[in-house]
Amino acid sequence: MRKPLVYMIIMMMLIAALSLYRLDYYIVKPGHAYEVSEFIEVADSHKHQGTLNLMTVAMQVATPLSYALSWLDPTSEIVKKEQVRRQDESDKEYDLRQQKQMTDSQFNAKYVAYNKLGLKTKVNFEGLYVLHVVKDSAAYKQLQAGDEITQVDGLPVTSLAMFTEHIAPKKKGDEVTLVILRDGKEKSFTIALKPIPEDAEERIGLGISYTAAQSLETTPPLEVSASDIGGPSAGLMFTLGIINALSEKDITKGYAVAGSGTMNLDGTVGPIGEIGKKVIAADRDGMDYFFALSTPYSEEYMKAMPGAKTNYEEALAMAKKINTNMVVVPVETVDDALTYLQQLKAPSTSR
Known part of the structure; x- marks a missing residue:
């Protein structure tokens, strides 16, 4: 009777070790679409039928068990720790950097959105x-x-x-x-x-x-709360979401719109990573349109990184690979996104 018990204890300890020991790798896979209006608080916000959605990727520190299982998932990717973390960056520093990037993203989104609408801001x-x-x-x-x-x-x-x-x-x-x-x-x-x-x-x-x-002080006051999501890549979608919340007309025309890109204070969109996985997630979550940065890289960058693809090129390639009906839309600025949405016709009621 003792041998089976000993074997069981050893097996449980082995499984625990395989499940808990942290490797110097991360497993990255498609995340989910999150409607940005859920994070925006403003008095007299306008409710609309369509949605504007930020996209995420799921990222976790690899263990021996999760490392092995990730090979069974074609959408997962194993990346080295140094591709994610800065040299000597602690867990706390990494988390705070992600949170700061998100708050800066929200700051820029509010600033750009309010200026587009001619509303007052104070930095x-x-x-x-x-x-x-x-x-x-x-x-x-x-x-x-x-x-x-x-x-x-x-x-x-x-x-x-x-x-x-x-x-x-x-x-x-x-x-x-x-x-x-x-x-x-x-x-x-x-x-x-x-x-x-x-x-x-x-x-x-x-x-x-x-x-x-x-x-940033705004008139009317507006708060964006997304502390559980890190990084700067939601800037474009937050900007569009704030504009929609403060507008009587639904800029989405009733569609489910997603995208990913940082937002600069001058209204230009910045590049982000893992856009292919965000396309997979957007398609899985039923998005109709997906905005992706198409600004060409500089000659200096292309010399240093020959063959580099823009976010739009990567997103379009993934969309074709998974054979999605979702439309990938190239943008360089928030104005490009607004112009594209403006020319859309409202979907039929049978949709």
């Missing part, structure tokens, strides 16, 4: 948002990802350029005093600058990467 610069602290750098073990730097040497941080220009002339051993916000509480650190580890230019500095921390 408030609040400081610098720390994304990453280089291991063994001057700021290591003092600053951390998620900190918001509001002052440097007694001066309010008013822009990215102001902070960079203040730090740049300083030499090894010079001290800077920073005031930061961390979890809503103000803290102060005095840090002696030193060479940034593994920096090709051997620069002197804090050893942090950062971006702007800013907020």
Whole structure:
């Protein structure tokens, strides 16, 4: 009786190890379509029949078991950790970077949408948002990802350029005093600058990467809440979704519209990754149209990456591969997307 029990315990331990041990790989596969109106809160929002949808991919750290099973799924892809994470980036830093990219995406979407509609906006610069602290750098073990730097040497941080220009002339051993916000509480650190580890230019500095921390006031007030979704790729669809929420007419004409692309403050769309998997997900979730960036790459980029395909080319190739009836639409700007939607005829009631 003991042997079967021992074998069972060993088997359970083996299965647990195969299921829980984390490999230096990620498994990426198609995610889902999410209607952006579900994330937008604004008084007197207009309800429409059609939908505008952001697309996701599902990504998880591989275990020996999930790694093996992924080979049975033709839509799954195994990628190395360094293709997803930055060097020395912790789990917390990765998650915060994804969240920050999403909040910046929402900021840009609101700014562009309100300007397209002629509505008022006000940008408030609040400081610098720390994304990453280089291991063994001057700021290591003092600053951390998620900190918001509001002052440097007694001066309010008013822009990215102001902070960079203040730090740049300083030499090894010079001290800077920073005031930061961390979890809503103000803290102060005095840090002696030193060479940034593994920096090709051997620069002197804090050893942090950062971006702007800013907020946007809008009239009428509008909030976008999508904290469970990371990354910047929903920018285009959030922009269209906000425009639709604030418009009496349904810009979708009653269709299910999806797409993927970042949104720049000038209204241009930026490239994203894994668009083929998003096409698969959009087709599976019943989308009628899919917007994809078609802006050609620069000559310099094509020299460095010969054979590179635009998002539109990749999306179109996948659409043909899976034989979908969904229409893949090339866009370079939010105006391209709006113009395309404007010329659509409403679907028949028998659809």
